Amino acid sequence: MAWSLSGRRLFCFHGHLRLLVSLLPAAIVVNVLLYVLLFSKSRVVVLQPDDIAENLVADAESLRLLNATRNAKVCDVFAAAKMTAQADEALDSLAERYGVRPGGAWRPKDCVPLYRIAVIVSYRDRPDNLNDFLAYMHPFLSSQNLDYRIVIVEQVAGRPFNRAKLFNVGFQEIEKLKSSGQFAKPPSCYIFHDVDLIPQDGRNVYACTKLVRHMSANIDVFEYKVPYDSIIGGAVAVGRRRFLEANGFSNTFFGWGGEDDDFYNRITRDGGRVCRYSADVSRYVMLSHKKQKPSADRYYFLVTGKDRYATDGLNSLKYTVVKFELLPLYTRIVVDI
Ligand code: UDP
């Protein structure tokens, strides 16, 4: 009897132990989730409409020009803030009518613009989206009196699409333009943009803020809700110096997904923060397109990303420019990556 009793006790003890051990992973996961929910602070600052003006960063070159010019008038970026987004469908004559220079560059004539930007778009094989984008963006950006250029970086056929690497190429090529005399100085602000996103509110100023700004926060197809707090995909405004500091985007993400979250990690490591305009301002429409298949290795590259920030980005960028054209409405860079 004694034997069987102690045997059962032993069994019970083992049973409890096994139960405890089997619950351990679940307990760890629950604790980590609780910790994340309770103690991790959001790294996103929301700017209300009244905060926008004071958070914009004026271009140093523009300020120099302003100081050197007597009776100079500063351009008003909110001049057409109440205007609703409208496409100018007559694309063929748009450059001439708006005074867009070859390469899709424009600047106001009767005032000094405080903001100099390049809008870089990763692109392949979406001609309808591209036409609509240009038809909306030239009227929109010129109504904000910005000194701007639209740059379309087009990946050649073959490998899966690499949105982030194309952004890096666009940045690098615009930086090179200055040495070729096209720009006096590179723009102090880069806006990395999807071709299918159209801003709807004129107060959504396309200049850089003190913090990196996630622009396309509230999109019609997501019922104008921010899908998750750390999202930074779609359109993002990054100061030139901040972009260099982050070593740009990763070049590693071929196929859909992950590259934007990796960029969020690059910006927010070491306590960095990002900002957004409030929900009434950061409204976008997404033009319709076919859905891409998510890439299978995006999680692996995202999770291991931090080991590569210093070695994967602008400083490891390799590509071959196949064509560089200054078209009437945009600078076109066709690239083999
Ligand atoms: N893109 C493109 N051609 C492609 C795939 C992507 O031009 O075949 C560009 C385009 O600028 C697009 C962006 O990459 O807006 C993001 O891709 P997609 O729109 O498919 O992703 P979503 O964010 O809608 O899931």
Ligand code: MN
């Ligand atoms: Mn899209």
